[in-house]
Amino acid sequence: MSAELKATGSIRRRLSLQLLSNAALLTLLLVFIVRSFAQQLAEQSQDNILMASVTSILDASAIQQGELIVDIPYSAFSMLSNLSDDRVFYRIDKNSVFLTGYDDLPNPTSVKNTGSPIFSTETYQDREIRMVTASRRLALENQPVELRVSVAQTRNGQDQTLGEISRMAMLFGGGFFAISAVLALFSAQSTVGPLRRLASAVSRRGPRDLRPVTDRVPAEMVPLVKSLNQFIERLKISLTRSEDFIAEAAHRVRTPLATVRAQAEITLRRVEKDENRASLKEMIRAIDDSSRAAGQLLDHAMVTFRTDHLEQSQIDLAALVGETVDRLKAVAELKDIDLTYNENDPAKISGDAILIQNAVRNLLDNAIKYSPMDSRVSVELVRQTPWVILSFHDQGLGFPQTGAAGLTKRFARGSNVAGIVGSGLGLTIADEVARAHGGDLKIANNADGVGACVSISFPLS
C-alpha cells in the first residue's frame, strides 16, 4: 500500500530555470556594459581627433609682421575623415569676433576662461554635433589676442560604429547565453544525478533486502541517507521481533496442542455414543489443522531466518527428493495415492539442505493434500543446464483460472479449496526458498487440464 505522492515542482526544473535566468541576466548585463563601453570609446576617439584638429589649427596660427595669420593645415580636416565620413564644421574667433568658418555655428554653451578645451554636444542644422573648442593667447603689438577655434563633427559615424558594436554584442550575448543554457541544463542534470542513483539503488533492492545503504552520496544527501538507514534498521528490528514472536507463539501453541490431541484420541477410544465420537473426531481435525498451521508458521519463520543467513553446501537434489518422497509415501497411501518419483542422474546444487527439504516437503504435502482419493502424484527431476527443474504433478482441482499469481503470498489460498485444511504458507515457503537459492517457483495447471503442476528450479552448481 503506497501512498500517492504529490510532487511539488522539480529540483532539476527549478535549478535549470534559475541558472537560465541568471545567464539571461548576465547576458543583458554583458551587452549593456559592452555597449556603454563602446559608446564611451567612440565618444572618446571622436573627442580626441577633434581635439587634435583644433590643436593643429591653433599651432599653425602665428603673428607675422604685425598680423595674425591663421593658416589651417590641410591635415586639420583631412584627419577627421580617418574616423568617419562625418560632416565637418568649424569657426575661428579672434577676441570673440568671428574670423572665419561657419558663423552660425553655436558657441560652446559653457564658456570658461580656464584655457582648458571645452567638449560639448550641440545642435546645428537640426543635427547633433560634437564640438571641441580651445583657445590660444598671442601678443599682437603688445596687446593680448585670444584666438578661439571650434571644430565640430556630426555623429553619424559614431552611431554607425555603435550600431555595429551593439549588433556584435548582441551576437556575442546570444552565443554566451546559448552556451550558458546548455551548461545550465547539464549542471542541473548532474546535480540531481546522485538523487536518481540513490533512488534507483533503493528501488532495485529485493523485497527482503534490508541492508543499510552504503553508496557514496554528496554531503547534502548524507542526512537523508542516514535517516533512511536508521529507518531500515528500525524496520528490520521490528520485523525480526514480530517473526520471533510468531515462531515463539507457534512453538508454545504446538506442544499443548499435541497433548490435547493425545487426550482427545484416548477419549475417542473410551466414548461409545456416535454423536460424541463425531464431535471428538471434529475436535481432532481442528486440532490437526491448528497444529499444522503452527508447524508451518514455525517452518516459515525458520525459512525466513535461514534465507537471511544462507548456508551453502553441496547437495544432491535427486537423493534429497528421494528421501522426502519415501517419508511421505505413508501419508499418500492413506489416500490410496500413487506417488511416483522419476529419478534421473544426480543433480548437484549448492544451498541449504534443510531449506530445500522443507520446500520439497511442503510442495509434496500440498500435492497429496489437494489430490482426490485413489489418484496419482508424480515428481519429476529434469536437468536443463544451467537449471535443474523439479516438478510436482497431481490430479486434483488445479489452480483457479484467475489469480494463480497471488498464491505465493502469505496466507493466500486458492478460491476453490475452501473445504480443505491448509494455512496458505506452503507455496510461500517454497517460493522464498527458491528465490534465496537464485531459483524460481512456477505454478500452473497440467497441460491436459486435470490437476496442478508446480515446478521449482535451482541453478546447477
Add this chain to the structure above:
Amino acid sequence: MRLNIVSLVLAAATVCVAPLAHSFEIEHRQNFASKAAQPVTLRILSTADIDLFAPLILSFQAENPKVAVTYHAVSSTELMRALQDEQAPYDIAVSSAMDLQTKLANDGFALAHRSNETNLLPEWGKWRDHVFAFTQEPAAIVLSAKAFANLPVPQTRQDLISVLRDHPDLFRGRVGTYDVRSSGLGYLFATQDARTSETFWRLAEVMGHLDIQLYCCSGAMIDDVSSGKIAVAYNVLGSYAMARRDAKANIHIITPQDFTTVMLRTALIPTTAQRPALAGQFIDHLIRAAWLDETTDSYPFPDINRDPLASNTSLRPIRMGPGLLVYLDKLKKRQFLNEWENAILQP
C-alpha cells in the same frame, strides 16, 4: 480626350512659367526632348562641356524614353552659387570642382543616395553616399607640337622649368594656365599641386616671369595651343585634350611623371531636387557607365583605373573628404591667392 488636352496645355504653361529669375550665369543650355506623350524632365546643372557629356544623357534616355533632360552648363563657381545661395531647383549637379561638391555635401545641400550601383564604388569613389565620382581625369600639360619641334619634350615639372628658363624669348607671352581666382577647377588643381610639391611655386615663379596668359577653361587653352597662339598650357584637363581629335596632330599631352593630379568628376543630388528618385537613377547610370568593366561607347571619359596607385606611382587622385574644405576657408583662400598672385602676376 478633352481632359488630356487641358492637362497638356497646363503642363506647357507650367513649363513656360517655370524658368526662374536667377542671377547665376548659365553659359550654355540644351534640351534633350523625349518623344513620350508626357515626359518627366530631369534638370542637370553641370560644369562639363555639353558636347562631351551628351552621350551619357542620350544613353540614359535610350534606357528611359520617358525622360526629357534639360542641361545647363555653368562654371563651377556659378554652380556653387546656384545651389548654395539661390537654391535653384536642379535634380543633378555635376562638377569637376571636387572641393566645392564636397562643401555642398558637407554643408547640407545634397541628398543621400544608396543603391546597388553606389555599392560598386570603392571607398575613395564616393563621400558620405552624397558625392559620387564617375571619372578620373588627369591634370595634363599640353604643349604645342610646333613650338617643341626642336626642343626636348619635358616629362616633368622640373624639365618644364628648365625648358622655360633656357628659352625665355621663345615662351614669353606663350604660356597659359587657369586663372585660379575665377576657375574652381583651376583653384583645385593649383592647391593640390601646392600641397604635393614645392616645385609648383617655382614653376609659378618661372611662368610669372614669362608674362603668363590666364584662362577660364581647359577648352580655350587647348584651342590656343592647337592654333599655336601659346606653346605651353599648364594644368589642362587631359580628358578634354584627348577628346579633341581635331587638335591631335598639333599638340603633345603630357601627364607629368613627377606627379599627376587626378581629378574625379562627381555628381550629387541637390536638396532642391524635384525628382530625387529619377536623379538617383541617373547617378546609377553614370556609375554603371564609368565603373563597370565593359567599356560602353557612350562613356566619353578615359577608362577608370580602380587601383590608380598600383599601376602608376605618379598618379595622385584627389582624395574626397573634409580635407578639401581647408582651401575653401576664407582666410586660407585669401592667403593662397595672395601667394599665387605674387608668383604669377609679375610686372
